[in-house]
Amino acid sequence: MSTRTFLYILILGIIAGISALIGTVAGGVFVISYLQSAEPTQTVEILPTPNQQVSNDFPSNTAESTITLAVEDVGPAVVTVVGELSGRPVSGSGFVISTQGYILTNNHVVEGTSRVAVILADGTELPANIVGTDMYADLAILQAQGEFPAVAIFGNSDTLKPGETVIAIGSPLGDFVNTVTVGVISATGRMIDTGNGFVMEDLIQTDTAINQGNSGGPLVNLAGEVVGINTLVVRGNRLSNTIAEGLGFAIPINTARFVSEQILEKGYFARPHLGIRWQSITPRVARAYNLPVQWGTYISNVLPGSPAAVSGIKEGDIITHIGDVALDQDHTYINILFTHEPGEEVSINLVRGEQLLTVKLVLGESR
Secondary structure (H helix, E strand, O other), rough: OOOOHHHHHHHHHHHHHHHHHHHHHHHHHHHHHHHHOOOOOOOOOOOOOOOOOOOOOOOOOOOHHHHHHHHHHHHHHHEEEEEOOOOOEEEEEEEEOOOOEEEEEEEHHOOOOOOEEEEEEOOOEEEEEEEEEEOOOEEEEEOOOOOOOOOEEEEEEHHHHOOOOEEEEOOOOOOOOOOEEOOOOOOOOEEEEOOOOEEEEEEHHHOOOOOOOOOOEEOOOOOOEEEEEEEEEOOEEEEOOOOOOOOOEEEEHHHHHHHHHHHHOOOOEEEEEEEEEEEEOOOOHHHHHOOOOOEEEEEEEOOOHHHHHOOOOOOEEEEEEEEEEEOOOOHHHHHHOOOOOOOOOOEEEEEEEEEEEEEEEEEEOOO
16 A cells, blocks of 8 residues: 555544544534423422422321311310219219200219219319209209310201211220210110119110210210210120120210200209009019019009099009000000100009009109
8 A cells, every 4th residue: 555545544534533523522412402401291209309398288088087076076075074972982974065064964973972073174173063863864964163165066866877977075984084986876776774664765876985984975976966975885684694895875865955954944854753662563573473464563652642642543553554555575664654744644554453444643743
């Protein structure tokens, strides 16, 4: 190869290298300019940078929020009821129903107490007086003087349905003030035999946890309205050793409203009465004493001047019907009697020895 040819090839190589370098630089500049001017289609951030605000706008738990709001509405109106019975302390729950300091609770919480006080949710203790009670409805009205942070709102217990969420607020064991438990309405219209000759009727059954000390506290719906008064819990029965859980019962607030309004008006709830002392007859009792009926009410004493005495009812008579309703397992003497009003005329069917008698009388009024 001649020197001229070599120089020619060298010059061509240098020119080609310079051209390639220029093309690479130009292409890089173009790409960079394009990327800087282009609109990003999506930005994804894995972690926030320091001082960057992070949004907490996640969907909330609606059920929990509703329960929390209901408790905030009713909780401040709930009180712990404390008393002294035969020298020992007793306690239950209750709730404020008016700005005048009236408080609704169970009769069995305050029955026989020599002293009663209420403790507010903030720990303030106020002395209280018993305005009136009704043992058959197991209700009592107290009154305390002081400042009350809230008043409970009544709902409508007639509209309750099984499966509906409810909240119990009270002071179980007297120590755990304003404890909140949540459950559902298990059933309505339940009946519980008190063992005292009458049946508590039309009760609300709930699986909401209720313990000793919850008695008298409110059962609340998700609207923050009181729909019942927690009253008792069933753990089992006399025929079985099985222990049951989640069998709580509450008095419907519509019943409590009716009774409490009359107590506030009169100082007592008027009940009809015959003026007798009596004992229930069941098939077992009938067999033991060779009585002529399986179900009824045996009259052990007639009070002088009472409606029974005026009508001619005597000691030893057995009541089998009040009005058109026969006494039986599901219809006790007291429960049938309380379907009538003081001052109402009713017919009473009796067994006297081998005689079947019917008398009419005007029911008296008892407190």
